[in-house]
Amino acid sequence: MIEFKNVTKTYDGKVNAVDDVSFTVPQGNIAVFLGPSGCGKTTLLRMVNRLVPITKGEIFIDGEQTNSLNEIQLRRNIGYVIQSNGLFPNMTIEDNVTVVPKLLGWDKEKMRNRFFELMELIGLKPDDFRKRYPHELSGGQQQRIGIARAMAADPPVMLMDEPFGALDPIIRSHLQKEFLQIQKEVQKTILFVSHDIDEAITMGDQVAIFKDGRLMQYDAPDDILANPANEFVSTFVGSDRAIKSLGLHTVADLVNQLKVTPVAADSRQISLKTDLRQILSIFFNEGYEELVVVDEEKKPMGSITIQDVQKYLHQTNQSA
Amino acid sequence: MNGAFQYFMNNQDEVIALTLQHIQLVGLATVIAILIGVPIGIYLTTNDAVADVVLQIAAIIMTIPSIALFGLMIPVLSVINQGIGFLPALIALILYSQLPIIRNTYVAVQNVDPNMRDAAKGIGMSSWERIRMVEIPIALPVIMAGVRNAVVLSIGIGAIAAFIGAGGLGVLIDQGISRYNRDMIVVGAVGVSLLAIIADTLLGILQRVLTPKGMNINA
Numbered sequence: 273m274i275e276f277k278n279v280t281k282t283y284d285g286k287v288n289a290v291d292d293v294s295f296t297v298p299q300g301n302i303a304v305f306l307g308p309s310g311c312g313k314t315t316l317l318r319m320v321n322r323l324v325p326i327t328k329g330e331i332f333i334d335g336e337q338t339n340s341l342n343e344i345q346l347r348r349n350i351g352y353v354i355q356s357n358g359l360f361p362n363m364t365i366e367d368n369v370t371v372v373p374k375l376l377g378w379d380k381e382k383m384r385n386r387f388f389e390l391m392e393l394i395g396l397k398p399d400d401f402r403k404r405y406p407h408e409l410s411g412g413q414q415q416r417i418g419i420a421r422a423m424a425a426d427p428p429v430m431l432m433d434e435p436f437g438a439l440d441p442i443i444r445s446h447l448q449k450e451f452l453q454i455q456k457e458v459q460k461t462i463l464f465v466s467h468d469i470d471e472a473i474t475m476g477d478q479v480a481i482f483k484d485g486r487l488m489q490y491d492a493p494d495d496i497l498a499n500p501a502n503e504f505v506s507t508f509v510g511s512d513r514a515i516k517s518l519g520l521h522t523v524a525d526l527v528n529q530l531k532v533t534p535v536a537a538d539s540r541q542i543s544l545k546t547d548l549r550q551i552l553s554i555f556f557n558e559g560y561e562e563l564v565v566v567d568e569e570k571k572p573m574g575s576i577t578i579q580d581v582q583k584y585l586h587q588t589n590q591s592a
Numbered sequence: 593m594n595g596a597f598q599y600f601m602n603n604q605d606e607v608i609a610l611t612l613q614h615i616q617l618v619g620l621a622t623v624i625a626i627l628i629g630v631p632i633g634i635y636l637t638t639n640d641a642v643a644d645v646v647l648q649i650a651a652i653i654m655t656i657p658s659i660a661l662f663g664l665m666i667p668v669l670s671v672i673n674q675g676i677g678f679l680p681a682l683i684a685l686i687l688y689s690q691l692p693i694i695r696n697t698y699v700a701v702q703n704v705d706p707n708m709r710d711a712a713k714g715i716g717m718s719s720w721e722r723i724r725m726v727e728i729p730i731a732l733p734v735i736m737a738g739v740r741n742a743v744v745l746s747i748g749i750g751a752i753a754a755f756i757g758a759g760g761l762g763v764l765i766d767q768g769i770s771r772y773n774r775d776m777i778v779v780g781a782v783g784v785s786l787l788a789i790i791a792d793t794l795l796g797i798l799q800r801v802l803t804p805k806g807m808n809i810n811a
Contacts, residue, residue, distance in 0.1 A: 323714055347716030358711025362729035362804030371725075372715050405806030421715070431714075 273299045274320070274429060274461055279329035281315055281485075289315045291485040292329070297478065300459040304466050304476035307508070312485035313465050317431050320463060321350045333429055348372055351422030351430035351460070355437045357414045359406040365417055366402045372425045390420040393454055412443040419451065423458065432464045436471070448474050469509050473497070473516055481505050494520055498588075514585060518548035523565055523576070526584045532565060532574025539575065541566045548581055555581075596778035603779075607764070611783060614760035617678065617753065618746045618791075621685035625742060629690050630735060633697025634723060643698060650691040658684060658749045662756045681750070681758030688749055689742035696738025700731030729804050736799040740792055747788040751780070761787070 274297040281290040290312040297303040305313035318324040320331055322343050331338045338346055359368050367374075369390055370383040378386075391398035394416040406414055415435060422430055436444040448471065455462070466472050472479045473493040481488045481496065481504075489501040497517040500506035510516065524544040541564045542551065554563065555578045562575040600607055636643035656664075665680040674680065704727050712722040728735075754762025764780030767773070 321714060323710070344716050344718055347714060349716075352711070352714035354707060354711060354714070356705075356707045358707050358714075360708060360711075360726055360730075361806045362726070363806065375716060375721065407806060 273297065273332075273334055274303075274463065275332040276316075277330045277332070279316065279319060279331060280327050281312070281319060281324060282327045288485045290319070293482075293485075293487045294329075295480060295487060295490045297461060297463065299461055301477040302455065302462040302464055302475055303478040303480060304464045304472040305480050305482065306466055306469065306472045307482035307488075309467060310484075311482040313480075313482050314433055315485075316482075317433055317463055317465050320429075320431055321347045321352060348376060348425060349427050349429070351425075351427045353415075353418050353422045353430065353432040353435045355434040357406075357418035359414055359417060359421070361406055363405075364402065365404050365406070365409070368406065368417060369421050369424055371421060376425055386424060390423060393423075393457070394420050395450065411439055412447060415439060415447060416450075419454075423460075428461060430460045430462045432462060434465050434467070437466075437468075444471075445474075451475075470516065470519075473519060481508060483508075493517075515549065515552070517588075518552060518581070518585065521548045521584070521588070522546060523548070523551060526576065526580065527565060527573065529587065530576075530580055530584055532576055532580075533562075535564055535572045535575055539564050541570070541572070544568070548584070551576075552578075552581060595775040596782070599773075599775040600779050607761075607779060607783065610759065610761050610763055611787065614747070614750055614762075614784075614787060617681055617758060617760055618685065618743065618750050621682050621746055621750075622689060622739065622743050624682075625686045625689035625693055626739060628686065629693030629738075629742075630697050632690075633694045633735075634701055634727070636694070636698045637701045647691075647695060647698070650694055653687050654691045658688070658752045659755065661687070662753065666756070676756045676758075678758050680756055681753035681760075684753070685746045685749060689746055692738040692741035692745065693735070694738075696741070697731065697735050700734035700738075701727050703734075704730050730807065733799060733803045733807065736795070736802060740795040740799065743791050743795060744788050747784060747791060751784045 276293050276295050279290055279293045280288060282288050293316060305317060307313050315324055319326050320333075320338065322338060326339065333350075360371070363371070366384075366387050369387050370378075373383045373386060387402070388398045391401065396413065396416060401409075401413075401417075406417070409417065415438075419432075419435065422432075436447050439447065452475065464475055466475070476493050478490060479493050479496050480490045483504050489496055489505045491499075491501075494517065496505065497509060497513045497520075500509060500513070506513070522544065523542060523546050526548065527544065539560050539562055540554065540558065542554070543566060551563065554560065562577045564575050565573045567573050632646065636646055661684050662680055665683060666675040669675050669680050669683075708726055708730065709722065712726045717725065750758075750760050751762035751765060754760055754766045761780050761783045764776045764783070768776030768778075768780060
């Protein structure tokens with residue numbers, strides 16, 4: 273659990289880069305810091321591991337005040353991932369991944385085992401990469417290694433500063449999904465900086481939206497899309513926020529809430545796991561009147577139309 | 593040229609002894625210069641105001657003619673009875689080596705990608721760990737280029753140290769001039785040049801070996 277209490281950062285005694293921010297990130301959650309550049313999101317992130325000193329206020333990690341801890345020890349217990357991956361070009365992939373365990377004085381065998389474990393976790397073959405150097409890897413692979421390095425000493429907390437920002441859209445969405453899978457296993461408390469509302473919705477259990485150093489809204493993505501706290505938030509999330517929110521719901525949610533009509537024609541089949549944003553795009557792109565929902569055994573359960581999606585969206589937005 | 597070769601064949605032992613003396617002087621000066629210059633260069637990256645001053649001073653030292661520097665040190669070192677000989681030559685070479693070593697170290701460490709430094713700090717390296725594990729290895733090729741520069745420079749200036757009795761291949765040139773012996777001068781001069789070329793080549797190989805494998809983008 274990470275708690276921010278009246279956290280303020282003032283530069284040169286006048287500008288408040290971060291202005292009296294208070295909120296709590298529960299254990300095992302991903303909180304995305306979102307906002308335009310210069311809104312203080314990165315500054316706030318870097319205050320957690322004290323790369324930026326706190327001017328006023330306190331930050332607690334699992335009840336311990338960060339300022340009361342030794343700076344170096346604190347950082348070794350917090351995973352840190354940056355946009356440009358920050359891998360050390362002079363070290364092999366294995367040395368890069370195990371750099372924190374090495375600082376902590378682990379023995380060789382333990383480090384080797386941990387390296388293999390982490391590579392399995394991020395889906396890269398350990399033996400193929402062990403002796404290679406960062407510049408020989410693609411951007412996506414480098415970023416995976418960056419994440420593995422941050423997790424090496426199994427820190428309870430991770431800071432990620434636009435970790436997927438430098439990747440092309442296809443690789444980015446791939447890595448986002450992959451990382452969410454990993455998160456299901458490891459259950460870290462993660463602070464994640466982004467400037468991309470879609471990324472925030474995908475990745476966040478909570479989203480904190482900042483403007484000029486002030487916290488505008490801190491809520492689950494659903495609530496932010498349904499009930500923006502003010503003009504700034506609603507402009508920032510965009511006028512298409514209803515469509516964005518579709519990405520948060522799956523066919524299964526819809527089927528739970530609405531009665532599906534019995535199967536009509538043999539139309540295109542869709543699984544329960546498909547999200548409603550994809551469904552919408554299938555309707556528009558492929559020109560079907562209705563789609564057949566199939567369960568895990570591929571047995572048809574019923575069909576849905578575009579009106580069903582509309583109705584569902586309406587109901588959930590009202591109840592939110 | 594034939595005469596010079598004859599001279600070399602007749603005085604092999606002496607020429608080799610002088611060469612070894614030369615290598616000893618330059619080698620010792622270089623080792624000490626690295627031990628002083630590299631830490632100064634690294635320190636300067638943390639203090640821009642001092643960096644300007646120190647680099648200026650090192651540049652000014654470079655412009656002092658070597659023969660004048662030797663002359664200036666005679667009265668100073670005479671106090672401890674070392675006015676001429678090995679010690680003033682050693683000190684002069686150390687001073688001349690400082691500019692290329694300090695400047696290259698400073699520039700190399702300064703140019704380490706700020707993201708590397710940020711990552712190193714962020715994962716919990718202390719300043720010393722960061723310098724040792726990240727900054728020096730990344731900066732090493734450029735630091736080595738400075739050392740190469742300093743060595744070649746020192747081999748040349750080392751020849752002039754013979755005038756204050758420090759020995760080395762300069763002795764052949766010095767005596768050749770006083771005795772009107774052209775062959776001696778040629779052997780001394782060619783010896784110094786060869787020594788410089790060989791040292792530069794060997795250090796070039798060392799530079800390649802010391803360059804971290806991952807930094808060799810063309811590999």
